[in-house]
Amino acid sequence: MLDAAVQVFSRRGFHAANMDEIAELSGVSKPMVYAYLGTKEELFVACLQRESMRLVDNLQAAADPTLPPDQQLWQGMRGFFEFVGAHRDGWSVLYRQARNQHPFSVVVNAMRETVLEVITDRLDAAVRAEGRQAKSEDITAMALTLVGASESLADWxxxxxxxxxxxxxxxxxxxxxxxxxxxxxxxxxxxxxx
Amino acid sequence: MLDAAVQVFSRRGFHAANMDEIAELSGVSKPMVYAYLGTKEELFVACLQRESMRLVDNLQAAADPTLPPDQQLWQGMRGFFEFVGAHRDGWSVLYRQARNQHPFSVVVNAMRETVLEVITDRLDAAVRAEGRQAKSEDITAMALTLVGASESLADWxxxxxxxxxxxxxxxxxxxxxxxxxxxxxxxxxxxxxx
DNA sequence: CAATAAACTTACGCGTGCGTAACCTTACGT
DNA sequence: ACGTAAGGTTACGCACGCGTAAGTTTATTG
Known part of the structure; x- marks a missing residue:
């Protein structure tokens, strides 16, 4: 049922998607969708929460802090790309539909912020391991670069x-x-x- | 009048924006907007076309093929970021509102494709200048990385x-x-x- | 086997907002 | 002054789609 919603939202976008289509694809009638998952907004948020949880899980499962920085980075990226490859609709809903659509953007941006924090901390640790320290805004810029590049390749x-x-x-x-x-x-x- | 539209579309998104608000902000009545710029879709496309032209212009004005590759790259990036800094609403409409919204995505993606081609050609030339050659998919991946990272920092x-x-x-x-x-x-x- | 409750569906009320018909007003030629 | 046209506004028809009231079938209990 959530799967059907993700599929429709992915194809049409939040506004163009209509509840009748989601209900039909789920194989139930519209009032059932409302009974189980609430309004269209609540349904969409439920989709977002499930997909963003999956994404973050995939990232963190791939994290092994004992490895050298480049290996950690590679594993994190691979985990991320594996999520995208396995849940293309989920990716599409998160980043192509919800990312800039109020009020859903707050959910997605909160997740992106979490990811950015994780990466920032790792970079900071890696710099410190070299016996150096960097300005926090330079670290932030590097993290933004990594995330942006990842998103671009993920879309591809x-x-x-x-x-x-x-x-x-x-x-x-x-x-x-x-x-x-x-x-x-x-x-x-x-x-x-x- | 286009400025007003860009402003409203930027704030609300295509669907949430309504023509009455655009008309009011323009200082004219709604039928005038329809008379001059057509339907809501046509108006939005007009915004997209103006902003994407500005963006591409800014990129190409910053191109000096006689410089070494890193300087070319830096100048291109600076041109791009200057557009974003100077036209935040335009950036927002292009990348946050239109990029994944049919049928507007085709306009934006065509522009992005153009940018990717330009970068790909430059990278290819730079590789050749080193007396080497690379697989086209590796060049493509590098271009996607550059563009994605740029977009991420642009949003920031x-x-x-x-x-x-x-x-x-x-x-x-x-x-x-x-x-x-x-x-x-x-x-x-x-x-x-x- | 009635009475009733649970599970589900059909059919519709209602708000919203696009696009336009009908109406007004100002300028201009005669 | 008066018909007429250009340029504008107000007010509305209409479609679309969310969310639900009313109705229907299926299960459950005395």
């Missing part, structure tokens, strides 16, 4: 079912870990032993 | 008026040109002489 992944989550994560590592300069010179980052 | 910039376009571009250069690895070690990329 969502539209290319043939692509593999691990390969996508590796591509992103090459871009953001080594940097464009190294890449132009032919250097490559490779995932270590699993 | 749009909500932080105190921030400077040039500084944002420099931050992004540090992240994507040098790479996170260099950055953790304390290296910094700096814009050359202007």
């Amino acid at each position: 992944l969502a539209d290319h079912p043939e692509e593999d989550a691990g390969r996508t994560a590796t591509r992103l590592m090459n871009a953001v870990w080594l940097g464009a300069e190294q890449l132009l010179r032919g250097e490559l980052w490779r995932p270590g032993q699993e | 910039l749009a909500d932080h008026p105190e921030e400077d376009a040039g500084r944002t571009a420099t931050r992004l250069m540090n992240a994507v040109w040098l790479g996170a690895e260099q950055l953790l070690r304390g290296e910094l990329w700096r814009p050359g002489q202007e």
